[in-house]
Amino acid sequence: MTGSSSLSGAIRNCSPSRLPLLGQKGPDPGGNGSMTVNSDARRMGVFVMAVLVGLASGSNYVYSAYAPQLATELVISSTQVNLIGLAGNLGMYLAGPFWGKIVDSYGQRYPLLIGGCLTLTGYSLVRAFYEHAIPLRSSPSDDVSTFRLLLLAFCMFITGMGGSAGLTGSVNAAAKSFLDKTRASATGTVLAGFGLSAFLFSTIGHVMYKGDAGGLLLLLAIGTGLPMIVGSFIVRPVPPKKGSEEQGYDRIPSGPDIVVDDNENELGGAILAERRSTSLELIRSRSPTAPSRHHRPSFESASIAPFEPRLPSGSLAAEGGPKPASASVEPSPSELAYSPLDLLRSTDFHILFVILALLCGTGLMYINNAGTVALALAREGQWKYDVKVISAWQAKQVATVSVWNCAGRILGGVFSDFCKLKFQMKRIWFLPMVAALFVISQLAALSVTSVEHLWVVSTLLGGSYGSLFNVVPMLVLEWFGMKHFSQNYGWICVAPVIGGNTFNLLFGRVYDSNTVGKIGSPHAGLEAGADLLRRALKRGGVSLPDDGSHDCLVGEHCYATAFKVAAFGCFLALLLSLWAGARRQWPKRDKRRALRLDSEPLIGGEA
Numbered sequence: 001m002t003g004s005s006s007l008s009g010a011i012r013n014c015s016p017s018r019l020p021l022l023g024q025k026g027p028d029p030g031g032n033g034s035m036t037v038n039s040d041a042r043r044m045g046v047f048v049m050a051v052l053v054g055l056a057s058g059s060n061y062v063y064s065a066y067a068p069q070l071a072t073e074l075v076i077s078s079t080q081v082n083l084i085g086l087a088g089n090l091g092m093y094l095a096g097p098f099w100g101k102i103v104d105s106y107g108q109r110y111p112l113l114i115g116g117c118l119t120l121t122g123y124s125l126v127r128a129f130y131e132h133a134i135p136l137r138s139s140p141s142d143d144v145s146t147f148r149l150l151l152l153a154f155c156m157f158i159t160g161m162g163g164s165a166g167l168t169g170s171v172n173a174a175a176k177s178f179l180d181k182t183r184a185s186a187t188g189t190v191l192a193g194f195g196l197s198a199f200l201f202s203t204i205g206h207v208m209y210k211g212d213a214g215g216l217l218l219l220l221a222i223g224t225g226l227p228m229i230v231g232s233f234i235v236r237p238v239p240p241k242k243g244s245e246e247q248g249y250d251r252i253p254s255g256p257d258i259v260v261d262d263n264e265n266e267l268g269g270a271i272l273a274e275r276r277s278t279s280l281e282l283i284r285s286r287s288p289t290a291p292s293r294h295h296r297p298s299f300e301s302a303s304i305a306p307f308e309p310r311l312p313s314g315s316l317a318a319e320g321g322p323k324p325a326s327a328s329v330e331p332s333p334s335e336l337a338y339s340p341l342d343l344l345r346s347t348d349f350h351i352l353f354v355i356l357a358l359l360c361g362t363g364l365m366y367i368n369n370a371g372t373v374a375l376a377l378a379r380e381g382q383w384k385y386d387v388k389v390i391s392a393w394q395a396k397q398v399a400t401v402s403v404w405n406c407a408g409r410i411l412g413g414v415f416s417d418f419c420k421l422k423f424q425m426k427r428i429w430f431l432p433m434v435a436a437l438f439v440i441s442q443l444a445a446l447s448v449t450s451v452e453h454l455w456v457v458s459t460l461l462g463g464s465y466g467s468l469f470n471v472v473p474m475l476v477l478e479w480f481g482m483k484h485f486s487q488n489y490g491w492i493c494v495a496p497v498i499g500g501n502t503f504n505l506l507f508g509r510v511y512d513s514n515t516v517g518k519i520g521s522p523h524a525g526l527e528a529g530a531d532l533l534r535r536a537l538k539r540g541g542v543s544l545p546d547d548g549s550h551d552c553l554v555g556e557h558c559y560a561t562a563f564k565v566a567a568f569g570c571f572l573a574l575l576l577s578l579w580a581g582a583r584r585q586w587p588k589r590d591k592r593r594a595l596r597l598d599s600e601p602l603i604g605g606e607a
Contacts, residue, residue, distance in 0.1 A: 043238040047186060050173050053167075053235060054167060054192070055196060056224040056225075057167040059220050059224045060163055061402065062220065064085075067085060073130055073213070076149070084153050089497070091163075093496050096164055096489070099161075099490060100484075100485075100486035100488070109232045111232075112165060112228045112235060115228045116228030120226075122156065122159035122221075123159055123217050125151075125155040126159075127214055127221065136152070159224070170190050172237070175187050181417060182417060183477070184417045185414050186413075188410050192406040192408075194409075199399050203399070338481050340488060356468070357496070358572060359465075360496040363461060363464070365566060366458075367461075368504055371394035371397065371398070374397050374451050375394070376552055376555060376559065377450060377454060404461075408463040409467070411467075413474075426584060428475060428577075428584050430467075431471055432574055432581060434464055446563050446567070476492055503566060506562050510560075511552055514557060
């Protein structure tokens with residue numbers, strides 16, 4: 001009996017600090033410290049390669065740099081050029097769910113390898129069309145072959161698919177390789193590489209090939225395909241060491257088999273409440289079970305759909321200790337597993353989808369038409385203009401948007417990580433900030449009347465667009481979990497297809513409604529007629545397919561209505577993002593109220 005009593009007392013007095021055999025980290029004579037160093041080195045190597053893959057994945061934004069030369073060399077209309085560019089955007093966004101499924105199921109190797117081959121093949125074939133190795137017409141006097149034009153568009157489509165594969169694989173690896181406190185910064189850097197891609201390739205192409213589109217297409221074929229193919233052998237998730245946020249303790253693999261006294265069980269639950277990365281199953285195995293003393297509302301449903309407004313968002317760990325509501329209330333991404341079907345049923349997904357469609361549609365409208373806006377402002381009321389000067393202004397806007405797109409993705413991640421760690425600020429509240437920045441950018445676009453000040457709009461739009469694509473992946477990860485992250489983010493990224501096409505169509509309709517063919521020329525007389533005839537025959541040595549009726553000569557009025565509608569859309573997105581943030585607070589408030597009401601009869605009973 002004495003031996004049994006001693007054994008019972010020893011078990012009763014056990015605490016985690018007294019159980020080194022159950023997971024406590026101690027001296028490392030076996031070289032585990034070296035393994036940690038090697039893991040950190042691998043993680044940094046994967047991170048650097050993921051950034052390079054991200055740089056290679058955003059090549060579709062370079063299209064505006066060589067599209068005019070492509071149209072001139074192939075003698076195709078503006079509508080046909082836009083169709084080719086649209087095919088690249090469709091490949092980028094529509095392939096997201098497909099690549100997400102592959103990455104979640106099989107890892108990064110196959111998507112990156114296939115993606116590299118797609119971009120290498122696609123840009124090589126576009127270059128073959130440009131250099132007439134593959135003719136677009138059966139003979140010079142024939143019309144454009146519809147089949148061959150569609151083949152050219154398909155080549156751009158597969159470059160978009162390849163870029164989508166690279167972005168999906170690299171972001172997935174970065175998100176799974178870093179802890180929550182640095183995850184936004186890591187993924188933001190990868191996304192920043194994606195945003196900087198247009199600036200990088202257009203700058204290198206200009207230096208190496210002096211504006212030759214054929215050389216730029218060769219650079220794109222090699223510069224996008226090679227990093228993805230190499231990355232397919234390197235980019236892998238290197239997960240943080242389990243328990244790295246648990247102050248020196250590893251997860252105990254056989255928790256349910258340990259005999260623990262009920263009094264000590266309460267203390268263990270309080271300790272585990274401070275462990276952010278502890279699993280729900282382990283917490284349940286150590287949670288008090290006596291209903292007379294620890295009655296709580298059922299939270300089993302919360303682990304299935306913790307973010308719907310009627311259900312409390314949290315785990316049982318949050319109930320065991322006196323931690324503030326701002327920390328460890330919600331499950332970690334590894335504890336959530338929203339499937340794509342669950343995602344499509346979620347109200348939070350619908351709200352986020354509409355917000356992204358509105359904001360991304362506005363961003364793509366400006367990015368795709370920045371050159372047109374610069375042309376409208378620079379040539380206001382003038383038939384003649386200097387092509388080189390206009391091209392310089394257009395290139396400056398593309399570069400400005402690209403650089404600030406990159407900066408927004410980096411700085412947005414660093415800022416959100418800092419505020420979340422320092423002030424326990426939920427990441428959803430960064431979405432209204434981004435939406436407000438979009439509203440300001442559209443108001444600035446309406447107020448700018450000279451091309452010299454257009455850089456202000458490009459800066460604001462680029463920064464807000466980049467920040468948007470930093471905060472959205474983090475929200476998808478935190479709201480819907482890590483398991484199906486790539487698929488879920490792929491479905492979210494269908495929103496830009498809808499928003500981008502809608503706003504670009506709007507811009508085109510507004511611009512066309514203010515052209516010379518619709519409202520007439522601001523000048524009359526023989527001189528204007530002579531200028532029209534000269535322009536119809538030749539501009540810069542290139543024959544024109546039209547008579548100038550598609551030109552707009554009224555400056556900012558060419559597009560003002562489109563930016564007014566976009567500003568309204570961004571304001572609507574701001575309201576929706578505030579609503580989404582409020583929805584994240586309601587479950588906490590309801591849970592605290594339920595616990596408070598539940599505790600009142602207990603106190604009365606004990607009294």
